[in-house]
Amino acid sequence: MPELPEVETIRRGLDQFILRKHVQTVQVFCDKSFIGPKEVIFGQEIIAIRRFGKALIFDFSNGVSMMVHLRMTGQLIFRAFGEESGKDYREMIEAGDFKTSLYDEKSFAGGHPTDSFFSELPNKQTRVLFTLENGTLYFNDQRKFGFCKVLETSEVMQDSFIKKLAKEPWQMSVAEFSKNLARHKNAEIKPTILDQTVIAGLGNIYADEALFLAKIHPERLTGSLSETEISDLLEAAKSVMQASIDSGGSTMATYVKADGTRGDYLQKFAQVFRREGEPCNRCGTEIIKIKVAGRGTHLCPHCQKKIL
């Protein structure tokens, strides 16, 4: 799931609920999903929740940190004590009380949208359960690609993933983006911008959306982009991700409004992603879906020409 905007939304939500709270216990249901000793965070206060690209870092009061990466299907769900069934939460959502906020006073959910957002927890997909002072945080993951990893706070920046991560589009100059792109001159532009060491935060959805906005065909060779196109692409990456963050947490807010139907965010905001067969909002041409570097890829064949 979660690309940068969703992870940032989760970070903000967790700030509301669990910052300054103490971890009482940690239960690990799947060994693969929790790396390192869990005991070192027992009793510790969460003093910060940071984000680097799509990764979250929880800092504890004893100089220990925990990295959480949701990969494709991870979720983080907080429920205050007594809200474990999730029933009231769903009723509230269905009643339409959910406006722009992603959460009420008692619950929060973010990540890959599934029924786990409002059904009873823990469930079959719960990999790790954190008991805090005020409620329970569930790390759920349909597949087991995501993970929690305990490490020293001082070692966070040396982590193999964090260390290689490029800047996020808001911090990156056109010159730096251009330089990073130049390392992949002969690769197609789409896989190049999915590379987190080139630019941080884009995943399959926002890569397609950014390329559409910048009017660049995903199979164009990276080295063929003009300076203007590179600049437009960087702007587009900022724009599509910022819009998603500003929408107040796309995945959650719109998912629940759709009464359990998946992809309402996409119906509402996406210009190309999962819109194959539908008309381009810009020119009316039918959006197509192709495969680029092994990934499903959506584009408007009129707005995004392969050859200039």
Added chain:
DNA sequence: TCGTAGACTTGCGAAG
């Protein structure tokens, strides 16, 4: 060094 295919893992929905 660079580039792509495969692996990891589970469940869903389309296809037959």
Added chain:
DNA sequence: ATTTCGCAAGTCTACG
């Protein structure tokens, strides 16, 4: 209706 199969919002590794 039941079974099969391709595919999925991510990243690392292996191999040419």
